[in-house]
Amino acid sequence: MPTRAPRADAVVNRARIVSSARAALVESGGSVEGLRLQAVAKDAQVGQGTLYRHFPTREHLVAEVYRQEMTELVQTVPALLAEHPPLQALELWLDRLLEYARVKRGVVAAIEASAWQDLYADNEHRLDHALQTLLDEGAAAGAVREGVDATDVILLLGALSRVPEGQWDARAHTLVTVILDGLRRYR
Amino acid sequence: MPTRAPRADAVVNRARIVSSARAALVESGGSVEGLRLQAVAKDAQVGQGTLYRHFPTREHLVAEVYRQEMTELVQTVPALLAEHPPLQALELWLDRLLEYARVKRGVVAAIEASAWQDLYADNEHRLDHALQTLLDEGAAAGAVREGVDATDVILLLGALSRVPEGQWDARAHTLVTVILDGLRRYR
DNA sequence: CAGTTAAGCGGACGAATGTCCGTTACGCTG
DNA sequence: CAGCGTAACGGACATTCGTCCGCTTAACTG
Structure with a gap:
């Protein structure tokens, strides 16, 4: 058919x-x-x-406007995990997200939206899956807390989409740092 | 006049x-x-x-609908600080916020909005000031990271207003825990 | 109390969103 | 190529938002 x-x-x-x-x-x-x-x-x-x-x-x-960006963010996860410990991979991935979002402010909004709706027909752009991989590897390595899933993180990252234009430099990196540190598993 | x-x-x-x-x-x-x-x-x-x-x-x-709730959240800060160390006070305050938001889902949205606009004619409802007090006391005590202000935290707490109705119990406490742990200053 | 002022009113209006119906025209088949 | 089926179209329509103007009326003053 x-x-x-x-x-x-x-x-x-x-x-x-x-x-x-x-x-x-x-x-x-x-x-x-x-x-x-x-x-x-x-x-x-x-x-x-x-x-x-x-x-x-x-x-x-x-989501369609930013399809290419989403693909790149998803596709970079395996390479980051291959070259770095999971927590560092997560940090580098978040830095990359920040770079994208700095230039194209709608990317975070697209990520937020895609967490709740199936906006792409394939898994190639399932950023929540990619992020979940980072979290799972981090938890398995004992470096990332358990009990947090990708949707939780995306909700938190949504803060980025609400930073006013003139305050990006003052706030964006701090927000990501707080989120990342909140995800760490300290012993 | x-x-x-x-x-x-x-x-x-x-x-x-x-x-x-x-x-x-x-x-x-x-x-x-x-x-x-x-x-x-x-x-x-x-x-x-x-x-x-x-x-x-x-x-x-x-903001007007939830004026009473905002007042109560603001007014509870001095008492919490009087009875608990700053970080614990912050945690208890966030728990109280969760209780409010669980029943009245618009409270977080009101907090978000009031962080960017002067929606009340007085300081009695300036929740960002109250939250800043908690952060400042925590930083002075060496228990809360520096460089984060109340608006940052409110941006992050905005995640709560985006949790779907049926997922509150599954996600809300986790989100606040991640935020709180991200705010901690570990040595 | 009457007169005046201006606070406050209702709803018409234009812009924007989202739906849906009649029409158009693309692509397939014989 | 002609005909058919239906994918896809445009835009009218109702709803909602936000503005604003002429009208109403609450409150003050003498």
Whole structure:
């Protein structure tokens, strides 16, 4: 039962929506809740219904905009674990997340959203799975506390998406440090 | 230059708006972003403009709904500090916050909002000040890390307002524990 | 009490969101 | 290539938000 490929016009429209959303996110400083979907549809030259048909919620749209970033964050976990102890791997991974989020503020919001909804059709972008791997390896090594799962951490990392634009440098690293230290297992 | 007292009808309308908002929040499980202001105005039997005149944003409205809770959380800090070491006082205070938030899910959202806007006319409800006192005393005692301020902690506590209804028991205490342990200063 | 002032009102209005129905046009098949 | 099925479309519509203007009325003063 092979599903038919999307129509060519739908593929083009979808790409145009994503492109317009990406530009609008840059314009709004990565503010997902400030993303005006009507304006995105207009800029993409599609009707409003078309936008919602492709992306049922704004989270779906943002997740698609940042698909590449999510993939990279997920794919970097095995290499970090291969080269570093689990806790250090976790720290380096969080630093990488900070780098992404510094430039593209919507990434954290996309991560938050993807923790609660299955926004991608495959596991390649399941950042919660990747993060869970880091936590599991850390716990197995006795360096990360048990009883915390990836969703908990994503909830906490959500704080990053709420830092005002002008306070990123003052707060972001501190937040991640507190979270990381809270995850440590001290003996 | 004494300011005139509010008119009697305005006082009544304001109280009706708050009462309707409180009921609506209970109905929606404390979801602030799901609070429909038009419905609140209608239920309160006031015009839409009247609602916005009294409460310019939904955060102002929610802050008023939970004014009593905020006062109690603020006022409990000196007593906790008088009877316990700072870190333990902080822990007990966070436990108290959890109790409030368990029953009234909008309390954390009100705290979040009040960290960024001056929503109360006095300092009696400045929860960020109260929390800062706990952090300062803890740092002075060498038990809480330095370089973290109340706003950082409030950002992190924002995770609580995003825990889905059915997962509170599974996650809330863990989140607060991670935050608290991240705030500790280990030597 | 009457007159005045301005606090406070209601709801019309435009913008934005999300839904859905009639129409269009893409892609497949014979 | 023509015809058919249906994927996909545009945009009207109702709802909600937030603003603002003309009107109402509460409160003060002489």
